[in-house]
Amino acid sequence: LTSVQRGPEYAAAMLAFAQRRRSSRVTSLMRGCAPRLSLTLALFGALALLGPAAGAAPLGAAQATAAPLQLIPAYFSPEGSPDPWHEMCEAAPSGSTVILNPDNGPVKKEAKVYAEPVRFCEEHGQRVIGYVYTKYGKRSLATVKKAIANYYSWYPAVEGIFLDEMAEAPSAKVETYYKELTAYVHERGGFVVGNPGDTAATSWQLGAVDQVVTFEGSAATYATYSPAPWVLAARSQQIANIIFAAATTSQMEADCVKAAGENAGSVYVTNLPGKPDPYEALPSYWATETASC
Secondary structure (H helix, E strand, O other): OOHHHHOHHHHHHHHHHHHHOOOOOOOOOOOOOOOOHHHHHHHHHHHHHHOHHHHHHHHHHHHOOOOOEEEEEEOOOOOOOOOHHHHHHHHOOOOOEEEEOOOOOOOHHHHHHHHHHHHHHHHOOOEEEEEEEOHHHOOOHHHHHHHHHHHHHHOOOOOEEEEEOOOOOOOHHHHHHHHHHHHHHHOOOOEEEEEOOOOOOOOHHHHOOOEEEEEEEEHHHHOOOOOOHHHHHOOHHHEEEEEEOOOOHHHHHHHHHHHHHOOOOEEEEOOOOOOOOOOOOOOOOHHHHHHHO
């Protein structure tokens, strides 16, 4: 729903959010759940009587009570004993998403290395998508499409694309750019995740990709993070949070609870610090995270 449809209170909340946003954005480091039919019908009947504005916000809050799935930046090679990709996908809840990133995008010579691990993950109910960076809409559309095409050619089992460095501020040109990329992936039956690394002032990204990473940053920063009204009003499946430098198991569990409570349908928490790379390996508490998060 637009801010006009939601009414002046929503517009005021959005304005207040925009005014209190952090002065410095989190730099993106990702580059380098069925009620019975009768109950459902009753709910829709009540919402039809109350109107769209009355039903929108509570839906987001209700969806957030479900435990999130995982959105896993798997920026590590499927090599070692035990195989980290096998370990990752054996433990992750079915329906989670794994981000494949051979080297800031697809690499043809690595395709054979990843073929069996990708198949293993998909056999365990995970969706594997390929990493592509967009330079906040400044990387040429043709170049990004070429990278996407290479994933589908060299890694034919991929089921979507992760668009990193997604632009945050909307413009007609920027919105067209991301909608065209998403349509390009959808033509191949794929799912699209966009990562601006921070929360935009408006909900425009929800109309451009299938899921948005509205937070990527440290556990310390996440402790004071407050989602925008449009994030809470969205379908939880459209929202993802990624948190690094959560040093302890208790901190990880607290972050998972916060993510679910703030409408994130997908989450990833790791104890690895922000530098050099928080996604170069699985977190030390991975088995606990997938069981409790």
